[in-house]
Structure formats: C-alpha cells, structure tokens
Amino acid sequence: MKTNNSLDALISERYSKPMSLPFELNETLETIFNHRSCRHYSQEAVPEQTIELMVAAGQSASNSSNLQSWSVIAVEDPARRDRLASLSSNQEHIRACPLFLVWLADLSRLETLGKRRELPHDGLHYSELLTVGVVDAALAAQNAAVAAESIGLSITYIGGIRNNPIEVAKELGLPPRIFAVFGMCIGYRHPEKPAAIKPRLPQKAVLHREQYDALAVQNAADEYCENMNHFYESQKMKTRGDWAQHSLYRIRGAESLNGRDHMLQALKVLGFQLR
Amino acid sequence: MKTNNSLDALISERYSKPMSLPFELNETLETIFNHRSCRHYSQEAVPEQTIELMVAAGQSASNSSNLQSWSVIAVEDPARRDRLASLSSNQEHIRACPLFLVWLADLSRLETLGKRRELPHDGLHYSELLTVGVVDAALAAQNAAVAAESIGLSITYIGGIRNNPIEVAKELGLPPRIFAVFGMCIGYRHPEKPAAIKPRLPQKAVLHREQYDALAVQNAADEYCENMNHFYESQKMKTRGDWAQHSLYRIRGAESLNGRDHMLQALKVLGFQLR
Numbered sequence: 001m002k003t004n005n006s007l008d009a010l011i012s013e014r015y016s017k018p019m020s021l022p023f024e025l026n027e028t029l030e031t032i033f034n035h036r037s038c039r040h041y042s043q044e045a046v047p048e049q050t051i052e053l054m055v056a057a058g059q060s061a062s063n064s065s066n067l068q069s070w071s072v073i074a075v076e077d078p079a080r081r082d083r084l085a086s087l088s089s090n091q092e093h094i095r096a097c098p099l100f101l102v103w104l105a106d107l108s109r110l111e112t113l114g115k116r117r118e119l120p121h122d123g124l125h126y127s128e129l130l131t132v133g134v135v136d137a138a139l140a141a142q143n144a145a146v147a148a149e150s151i152g153l154s155i156t157y158i159g160g161i162r163n164n165p166i167e168v169a170k171e172l173g174l175p176p177r178i179f180a181v182f183g184m185c186i187g188y189r190h191p192e193k194p195a196a197i198k199p200r201l202p203q204k205a206v207l208h209r210e211q212y213d214a215l216a217v218q219n220a221a222d223e224y225c226e227n228m229n230h231f232y233e234s235q236k237m238k239t240r241g242d243w244a245q246h247s248l249y250r251i252r253g254a255e256s257l258n259g260r261d262h263m264l265q266a267l268k269v270l271g272f273q274l275r
Numbered sequence: 276m277k278t279n280n281s282l283d284a285l286i287s288e289r290y291s292k293p294m295s296l297p298f299e300l301n302e303t304l305e306t307i308f309n310h311r312s313c314r315h316y317s318q319e320a321v322p323e324q325t326i327e328l329m330v331a332a333g334q335s336a337s338n339s340s341n342l343q344s345w346s347v348i349a350v351e352d353p354a355r356r357d358r359l360a361s362l363s364s365n366q367e368h369i370r371a372c373p374l375f376l377v378w379l380a381d382l383s384r385l386e387t388l389g390k391r392r393e394l395p396h397d398g399l400h401y402s403e404l405l406t407v408g409v410v411d412a413a414l415a416a417q418n419a420a421v422a423a424e425s426i427g428l429s430i431t432y433i434g435g436i437r438n439n440p441i442e443v444a445k446e447l448g449l450p451p452r453i454f455a456v457f458g459m460c461i462g463y464r465h466p467e468k469p470a471a472i473k474p475r476l477p478q479k480a481v482l483h484r485e486q487y488d489a490l491a492v493q494n495a496a497d498e499y500c501e502n503m504n505h506f507y508e509s510q511k512m513k514t515r516g517d518w519a520q521h522s523l524y525r526i527r528g529a530e531s532l533n534g535r536d537h538m539l540q541a542l543k544v545l546g547f548q549l550r
Contacts, residue, residue, distance in 0.1 A: 011331050014331060014334065014335055015331075019331075021324050021327055021328050021331070022322070022323060022324055023322070023324075023328055023426060026302060026425055026426070027301060027302035027303055028302055028303040028306045028421060028422065028424075028425035029328075029332070029422055029425055029426075031303045032332045032335050032336075032418055032421065032422055033331070033332070033335050035335050035336065035337070037337055047297070047298070048297060049296050049297055049298075051482065052296055052478060052482070053296050053298055053304075055478050055481060055482045056286050056289060056290075056294075056296070056308070056478070057304070057307045057308070058481075059289065059475040059476070059478075059481060060289055060307050060308050060310050060475075061307075061310065061417060062310070062312055062420070062430075062431070062432045064432075064434050065434070065522070065525055066473065066518075066522070067522050067525065067526070068475060068476050068480075068481070070481070071480075071481050071482070071483060071487070071492075072481060072482055072483070073482075073483040073484070073485070073486065073487060074482065074483070074484055074485075075485060076484075076485070077485055080485060104487075108489070108492075109480065109492050109493075109496065110522060110523065110526060112489065112492070112493060113493070113496060113519045113522075113523060114523050114526075116493070117519055117520065117523060119520065119523040119524075119527070120523070120527040120528055121523050121526050121527065122526075122527065122528040122529070123525070123526030123527060123528055123529065123531050123532050123536075124526050126529065126532060126535065126536050126538065127538050127539050128437065128532055128535035128536065128538045129526065131409060131437070131456075131538070132434070134406060134409055134410060134413075135409060135413045135434075135456065135457065138409075138410045138413035138414050138417070139413055139416070139417045139432075141414070142336060142413070142414045142417035142418060143307055143417060143421070145337070146303060146307065146418070146421055147303065147304055147307055149303075150301055150303035150304055151298060151301070151304075155337075156337070157337045157339075157414075159339050159340070159407070159410075162403065162406075172483075172485075172486055172487055173486035173487045174487050175487060175489050178487065181406075181410065182410065198341065200334040200335075200343060201334070201343050203327060203330050203331070203334075205346075205384065206330060206333075206334060206343070206345070206346050206347060207326065207327070207330045207346070207347055207348075207349065208346060208347070208348040208349070208447075209348070209349055209351075210348070210349075210350060210351070210352055210355060210447075211348065211447055211448035212346070212348060212379075212447055212448045212449050212450060212453065214383070214387065214450050217346075217383075217384050217387070218384075218387055218388070218391070221384065221388060243341075244388045244392055244394075245392065245394065247340070247341070247342050247385060247388075248385065248388060248389050248392060248394040248395070248396050249394075250340055250342065250398070251342070251385060251389075251396050251397075251398030251399050251404065252394070252395040252396065252397065252398060253395055253397040253398055254397070254398065254401065254550075256398050257398050257401060257403055260401065260403035261398075261401050261403065261550070263401065263402050263403045263406070264402050264549070264550070274539070275529075275536070275539070
C-alpha cells in the first residue's frame, strides 16, 4: 500500500495529525497536496512559454456562462515589478521572482463588445457581475497555479495588489471596469530555502453536512490553535499570539487593512457602479 | 513525441485551432486540459470519502493570510437538493447528481472567535473581507474540482445558487456573515451523454504583456465568434446569435440577472455591512 501511504502522509502533514483516506495517490493529487507558497525564488528563468501553458490551464477552468470575464497580465519587466512591489506592501518576492502575473476581473471586454454591437449590456453595472469576474479570475488562477506546480515551478498569491487598486490600474494601463484581483509570483523555489506544508483547520471547522454546524467549528478552531502553536515553534515563526489572536489582529479594524478599507470607493473610481 | 502531441491535441481542442507548446503532457495537465462541465450524471454514487478528499484538496490551496475564510456544505439529502435546485433556476443536474457542494465565503468563524476572545475584529465589516472570502472559496473549490476529476469524477459549478441568497442561507442554516458563493455538482458522467471540450477565447483576448492591450482583445474576440459558430453547429447547440450576441443578452440588464440584481441588498440582510 505504498501509494496509499504517500497520500496519507501528505494529508496528515496538511492537518498536522494522522489522517487516512481510501484513495491512491496520483500525480494530480500529489501536486495539489504538496502545495506550499513560495516567498524565496532562485534566479533561474521559467521555461519558454510557461505563460501560455498557465493561461491555457486557466482558460480550461469553468467560468460563469462562458462570459470569460477575466484577463491576466504577465509582467516580466524588472522596473515594472519593482513599482508593483512598492504598491503591494513591498513584498520582496515580487521583485525576486522571474515572472509575475496579475489576474483581472475584466468587464471591459464585454462592455466594448456591447458598444460595438450596439446591444444593451446594463447588467455589467451590478455588483453581481464584479463577483462573476472575481470568481472567474480565481478559478482560472488556481488552475494555472496547479499547472505550474505540476512542471516543478512554485507560486505565491499576492493579495497586496489590492492595497492600491487605482495606482495598479494606471501602472497596467487598465481600461475602466477592470479590477486587479490578486497577483501571483512564479519561479523556481530557492534550493536553500525550503518551506513546510502549512497545516490547515481540521475538516470539522470547514466541512458541514446538510446544514452549517457553528458549534463544531469553534471546537475545531480551538484544536487548530493548539496545533499551530507547535507548527510555529517547529518553524521558528514569530507570531503575535496563537492563530486566532494573530488572525484577529489582521482584521482588527480599518487600520489593519493596508488601504483596502477604501476598496469600494476605489472600485467606483475604476468604473464599477456596483448597483 | 507522443506525449507532446497529446498535450497539443488537448490545447488545440481548447482553442479550436492548432496550437503547440513545448511541454510534455503529465497527468495533472491532462486532468486540467480535459475539463468539461457535466450536466448529465449517471446514478452511480461517488466513492466513500470523496467529500473528505475534495475538502483536503480545497484546504491545500492558497488562501489569504491563512485566515481560511471559507467553508463548504455537502448536501446529499435528495429533498434538500430538490429545494436548492428550485432556488437555483431549477437546474435538473442538482437533483440528479449524487453529491452537491455549496461553497461559502465564511466571515462567521472569525467573528465568533473574536467575540469569544474579546478581541476587535471590525475589519470584517469591510467589503474587502467579503472579497477575501469569495476568492478563498473559489481557489479551494477549483482545487477540489481538479482533485475530483483526477479520480474520474465530473463536476459543474452552479452560479445559480446566488439567485436567492437569503432563502439558500435559510435552507443551509447559515449564521450571519456567510454567503453561498456557488454550488458544485459532482458525480460520474452519464456514459451516453458525453460533452465536448468548450473552446475558449484566443489567448490574445485574455493574456497581456506588461500592459493591457484593448485593441488586441477585440480582434481576438471577433475571431472567437467565428470559431464558436462552427462549434455551436457541430454540437447542434441553438444559441441566440453568436457568442458576443448571446453573452450580451445574458447581461442586457437587471431583468437578465435572475434576481442577482438584488445581490447588494441580500448581502446586507445576510449581515455584510460592506463598508
């Protein structure tokens, strides 16, 4: 049962406790369960046409009504990556990685089509359509991430791209009604800076049967805080208290959102009416 | 070069024109590029612990600041699936599939932790945090979808779950500050009802270098409309005009959004302040 053991080993590491599932490990599951974000890249360039492979993987994901309301910008120019890093809490790996992708919720493409065809497209101005674009961008990006990891690359998402949405839109030459949802660093992991699989909440905190079970969530969250204390110690990570405490600190108020407390106003400047 | 040819064959089908990339096909890429949504399921049950496998895959995706602001509800009860189908434009496959997952943006877990720890958590009330939950739910769901497909299952996303957010929240017993982002049908594809890979926009319409290129987008979109006319014909699909025309019809105005034009009000009823 070697293969089963391999799957169980990966899953047990993900939950930092023994867990067993009755499936054989396959390459896809191995890629998925092995994921860890990468914040230290080697200098090596990514293979030729990695971008095209990732975009094709992204486009192979489901999307809402085949509207395909997302786009992506590949940024390789070091000067532009430097400016984007400055706009995203100065995360050094945006400068260090060889390839940076910015994933966009894109309502502009359909709007322009509507104008050219002289057909009504007023539905674009409802907040629902921004949600569609955000979800579609995320589904595509995750497919692209898994594809990249399957060929030996590493990635990390950059939510910090939302810290300064208007400046980011200017830097990327975005027409109105396009929103940069997140960035993604891609490259080879620095061989001397490996990363551990980060444990997640027990399934009882996340998975519900038929209806939501709020009590189970809190018991499982307490268990997770204990587990994560061991993880932080083993990784020599300095955190502000346990998982609950430092997570709550991140959402303590407007001042903890790195400018994203102005998101609604920024979206309106970017041309989203959000009816 | 058999393997290369296999990858190229899948990618060329995805764009309904010849395309070649310098990579070998691996199992993960094969799973991703082979994706097609499934709206006709066999009666066969999914394997034991498919749910746990999919959730573990979902939790292995990246998420924002490890806040893990998503949850999922597994619905197997036929009566509940029937009611959820009625709330989601009566999509028959919600009733027919053996397993239905509802993916949630979940700010309730952190809020309850904040109250129990008596720590401030006012950041939850900004629209940014709902975006975080929506993105995290989507990244997790896509990982889960790929994992399911890697073991021979088929899936389809159900955006229709957003047609009636308040009633869906009641049906699933959701506490305040949880939003059902989309559903997902899972099961085995009906052997007599195969589906073709659906062609997507040319990469020129989606992928930009350094800055957004609006002119390239429109030329590529025109090319796509031509391609899709052939696809609709080959699949005997009746559409309202070409891709641009029927896509624009879907977003023609509030009346085309199946109730989702009231999304903002519904979110406020569900406890999202959206500051």
